[in-house]
Amino acid sequence: MTATHCPYCSLQCGMRVTRRGPAVPEIGEWAEFPVNRGALCRKGWSAAGLYAGRERLTTPxxxxxxxxxxxxxxxxxxxxxxxxxxxxxxxxxxxxxxxxxxxxxxxxxxxxxxxxxxxxxxxxxxxxxxxxxCMSSAATAGTRAFGLDRGLPFPLADIEQADVVVLVGSNLAETMPPAARHLDALRERGGQVVVIDPRRTATADRADVFVQPVPGFDLALALGVLHLLVAGGLVDESYVADRTSGWADVRDSVGAWWPERVERVTGVPAPEVRALAALLGGAERVVVLTARGAEQHATGSDTVLAWINVALALGMCGTPGAGYGCLTGQGNxxxxxxxxxxxxxxxxxxxxxxxxxxxxxxxxxxxxxxxxxxxxxxxxxxxxxxxxxxxxxxxxxxxxxxxxxxxxxxxxxxxxxxxxxxxxxxxxxxxxxxxxxxxxxxxxxxxxxxxxxxxxxxxxxxxxxxxxxxxxxxxxxxxxxxxxxxxxxxxxxxxxxxxxxxxxxxxxxxxxxxxxxxxxxxxxxxxxxWPCPSPGHAGTPRMFLDSFAHPDGRARFHVVEHRGPAEVPDADYPVHLTTGRVLAQYQSGAQTRRVRELPDSGPFVELHPMLAGRIGAVDGAPVSVTTRRGSMTASARVVTTIRPDTVFVPFHWVGANRLTNDALDPASRMPEFKVCAAAVTA
Ligand code: SF4
Incomplete structure (x- = not known):
């Protein structure tokens, strides 16, 4: 029995693999490994299926x-x-x-x-x-703000100690289900979970607060939240003075982002923006976590910086049980x-x-x-x-x-x-x-x-x-x-x-x-x-507790401007297209689509009943999605969990990325996977 880790996502859950034949493994739990404590998602439990397929290449x-x-x-x-x-x-x-x-x-x-x-x-x-x-926008932003990029600067379990966790563009419950137990533990303690996503995902279903902006507008929402923190006197001024630089310019830059303007830009009702700012401003420990939904944009690195600005203004980064982190996607x-x-x-x-x-x-x-x-x-x-x-x-x-x-x-x-x-x-x-x-x-x-x-x-x-x-x-x-x-x-x-x-x-x-x-x-x-510079060093589970990695030890605020997506809907392409994951598949699907135990019903197009009614689409029947770059046809899933102005396609199969936009973030060079303008026809 060998203690090892899952072949898939960045949680790298611990598991035990037992050899049942020369090349036939069996998966068991490794309860002592602290990250997942024996829990695995269905991809992890079925990982032995990677060895059952007949499609394995064995010769050049x-x-x-x-x-x-x-x-x-x-x-x-x-x-x-x-x-x-x-x-x-x-x-x-x-x-x-x-x-x-x-x-x-x-x-x-x-x-x-x-x-x-x-x-x-x-x-x-x-x-x-x-x-x-995948992670380059968060990496760029982390380096600029903190002087160093480590996705989470603290162990994941620390989020249980927060009073509020804000997930921006993360569907944690489907992408890494064992991690969601930390959210459950936090809520049992009386903490609250905020999910910001254009779709009401499985993660949003477990949240206390769900905010549903138009895809590609998370940055403007962060500007609006920061505006209200300033207006409400909710900024941690002593932390800002002691541990950061660049605040005055950022404070001035959000002066015009009053809630009604945020509503016009993001589609989030002004009362919800006010409630979110009040929740964050009133909490002792806040963790802000971004993932691909916020990062895979031509404005991705600025969007992450905007949320880091919020976390810094609240005095959270480098504070135990609080801070900013990126939920990295791929296994390594x-x-x-x-x-x-x-x-x-x-x-x-x-x-x-x-x-x-x-x-x-x-x-x-x-x-x-x-x-x-x-x-x-x-x-x-x-x-x-x-x-x-x-x-x-x-x-x-x-x-x-x-x-x-x-x-x-x-x-x-x-x-x-x-x-x-x-x-x-x-x-x-x-x-x-x-x-x-x-x-x-x-x-x-x-x-x-x-x-x-x-x-x-x-x-x-x-x-x-x-x-x-x-x-x-x-x-x-x-x-x-x-x-x-x-x-x-x-x-x-x-x-x-x-x-x-x-x-x-x-x-x-x-x-x-x-x-x-x-x-x-x-x-x-x-x-x-890491960092672990010598054999006698204990390693560094928590970073930035005393100092950030810039030469002066201070974190940097950065002024960022709302620009919006590279493509917005027009008469020819009237809806937003966003892409993402499903629980049973991983990345391009090259591994998981070949595991028999994992359901593979192929790609689909998720759309709201109002949009379906307008174009005559029927649940289960084919619909076509077309963008300036390509087209694909898949069966419709008519759901009330998505915005009426948005359609969603998972990217684990050929098709979704024929549609996506190759506009790049100027700093991270991240393409705009998460939003473009599309036409949908039944
Ligand atoms: S969450 Fe699932 S896919 Fe990710 S490492 Fe754990 S078992 Fe593997």
Missing amino acids: LLRDRATGELTPVGWDEALDTIADRLSALRAERGPDAVGVFGGGGLTNEKAYQLGKLARVALGTSQIDYNGRW GQGGREHGQKADQLPGYRMIDDPVAREHVASVWGVPADSLPGKGRSAYEMLDALGTDDGPSALLVFGSNIVVSAPNATRVTARLEALDLLVVADVVLSETAAIADVVLPVTQWAEETGTMTNLEGRVILRQRAVSPPAGVRSDLDVISGLATRLGSPVPFATDPEEVFSELGRASAGGKADYAGITYARIRDEAGVF
Whole structure:
């Protein structure tokens, strides 16, 4: 029986895996693991189903130039072919002819080695990952406000101590059900839960206060709340004076956001705005948590900053049982953004344009600092440049199903098809692998060991519990094999613990400092919170208690302006479209759609009875949703829980992201997944 963690979301619930055969696991509870205390959602309980499918890839595939079909080949032929073609492209067009695309589900070790592969073996600046589309707005805002980005700067269980928890754009009860028990515990204590969402979700059903703005207008709501806190004398002036800077400008900037104006902009009735501000202003401890609903916008980082401004004005950040946090989405959404697969970063959350950071990381890697490339394009911008004159001609994809998950997916798929070489390392023939030139079958979850960093900044250890199928290699083996064939000047370790040790040295002294964390400590201590700079350091469960991470120790207020969505409804596209998740599926569905125990009834279009009546839609019958980028048809779900001016489509299947808008946040480069203008027809 092996103590390990769930293959899916950022809660990284602890579970025990028992081997029932060479490659057949059975899931059991790990009651002592503090984050979930034995509770799992149905995705976690059915995770063994990942091993029951017949679709597992067990041999490399190479596209036959004569027939156009993917054909089984040996590992040497596959890796030699990739290395030869990459070398030729680099010789012809320079190192940036090759791009690398990673994922927020990769272990820390894989993310680290992928960044090193790009910077050392390929010498390319063109690397980014799908986490750019997940947590980057909160990461950008956290860095600007606090000087450091850790999704939750406190253990999740701390929210039970709050008097009010505000969830902005989070459907916690469906995305990570075991976390919802903290909300229940808080309410049993007499605390209150506020949910802000355009849909009355399962989480909203458990809330004391439900606020339903038009999608894309959370920022204006935060401005209105802050206006009322100022007007009501509810700002914690001594905290603001002692621990922050920039308040006077922010205070002045919200002067015109009176409740009636907020109502006109957001659709939230003025009395509800007043009640929300009074609730927050009267509470001793408030936690504000944002998630993708607030963050996946072209204004996402400013929206998060607006809510951080509220939390700072209330004196909550760095206060026990209170504060601001981001509910990270992907399994390693936190660690995946810390160790070098982001276009502008080196391991340890160091910036790639910082000369000191370059020297340190280069010395760990054993290469000259000036050999490291500079900052590359963000995820969408790199994909949009594929196959163009100055964009990459080849792309290596690890742990990402771009065809389903990219915004404006039809355009992105066309860019992938314009490449000279697309290589995908995956477990199954995902929609992206299906259009690749070379597909590499890799190990998954319980077949391999590696660390993840959960939404709290707790570094945990997934342990190997079953044997991988014959013919499959780990991503670390693949990366090492490619690096060797590409003539890397330094070796690439393949043992995960050895890679983690190197990662620790590379991160030493950085913001996300893992230098004092070892596999043994993680096992003994049920995870270790970063920063943990030395073996004798206890780790840091709670941050900012004495000081924020800016050089002067103060948090920063930031003036942010309401801009609204990049697209608003008009005569041709008269409703808002928003996208999101369902309980039984995870991300692009490449894993969960293949688990038989998880219901998969395909995509649907959720709409209000008033809208359904207007267009003649009937529950269960097909409706079409069209935006300026594409169209999809799915069955209608007529519900009263959504705004009459909004439709919702889940994104786990091909279709939803053919509709979504690729407008980018200017700071985080987050696409506007969560809102665009659409037309719906029956
Ligand atoms: S909440 Fe997340 S980590 Fe926990 S069992 Fe469900 S999918 Fe897995």
